[in-house]
Amino acid sequence: MQLHIFRRFIIICMQINPIQYFILFLFLFLLLLNSCITEFIPKSEGEKELLVVEGLITDQTEHYTIKLSKSLPLGEISAARPVSGCSVQISDNVGNNFSLKETVAGTYITDPTIFKGVIGRTYALHIGVSNGNNIISYQSYPAEMKPVPAIDSVYYEKTVIEKPYENFHGIDGCKIYIDTHDAENNCKFYRWDYSETWEIILPFEIQNNICWISDNSDTINIKSTAAYKEAGINRHPVTYISNVTDRLKIKYSILVNQYSLNEDEYNYWQELQKLMVQVGGLSDKIPSSIPSNIWCPDNPNEKVLGYFSVSAKSPERIFIKDSFAGIIDPYADCVSDTLIGGPDEIPGLGISVWTLFDIPPSPFISPRIRILTETKGCTDCTMRGTNIEPDFWKDDK
Secondary structure, three states: OOHHHHHHHHHHHOOOOOHHHHHHHHHHHHHHHHHHHOOOOOOOHHHHHOOEEEEEOOOOOOOOOEEEEOOOOOOOOOOOOOOOOEEEEEOOOOEEEEEEEEEEEOOOEOOOOOOOOOOOOOEEEEEEEEOOOOOEEEEEEOOOOOOOOOEEEEEEEEEEEEEEEOOEEOOOEEEEEEEEEOOOOOOOEEEEEEEEEEEEEOOOOOOOEEEEEEEOOOOOOOEOOOOOOOOOOEEEEEEOOOOOOOOOOOOOOOOOOOOEEOHHHHHHHHHHHHHHOOOOOOOOOOOOHOOOOEEOOOOOOOOOEEEEEOOOOOOOOEEEEEOOOOOOOOOOOOOOEEEEEOOOOOOOOOOOOEEEEEOOOOOOOOOOEEEEEEOOHHHHHEEEEEOOOOOOHHHHH
């Protein structure tokens, strides 16, 4: 096909001027270039199905979760493949062994009435994965649970995104910081995560108009004080909240967790953090190049992804109930139609259209007025959150 096009091109070229010749040459070049493009996915160890381990134990009385899954080949986009039916145990250096129970596929949890991490003890994870008639064993290197200092304070500061002018009230944001210090200088490597909750109130008189939305952090936040003479951390950023969310519109709460790390785990999170900010290139690191503390005694050359974290934890919560300018209103465009009178039965009611207001006829208002929306979330806040108030919400009252 390409040879035929080329011959035809030569015949035409003998009959045209130089400008037309150049245009035809460019067209042929692009045609040939397009016909040679094929997708290239490099072969790598990512094509193997590697065991992925995610787990954390702390010194708090809570359920600890270990998640087991299989890695995806490079270039494949799909949901994680959980590994079910495994034997999962945690051991310590004083002879205790604690078994975990599988709740959903690939998720194993501890019983908080039986097991809680103890600062100063060393812990290891043991996994048995069924492979036909064989059991493949995996385990973590022993790790000591190091103490972590308490968070001195969690606080916020308003930021100006856009200054006010004339009738424009401006736009505000919010930065959240923590201060901490270790008087004994025992903890030199830190990690933070957080869970946040905010209240929403729908501006309509409906049944479910007050809800609470919760979310967890999805970034890696670490810091080392190993190079400092004093192990103090001031104004360390936790998160930034802009005006493009309604988090700050009514009332907001954030629970910040501070973890102690050993140097090996700090290096793991640091490498993972670098991976998250890299984009594209064939020379970039892939997850299998990040060191893990899990290995396979049956096959020491087998790579395992993920990390079993052993960390003491210090939590601290604050509430924010303040006035911020320019916060978006996600319900500003709820109203889609207004019916004055009209039929008693509305086609698609409760399926594709919902009622925001229903004002019956009266001596002062006649006929009946109904205001409709095509967005179900405008009539039911549980589409975004829960209408059950969190227990800790009362702590700020």
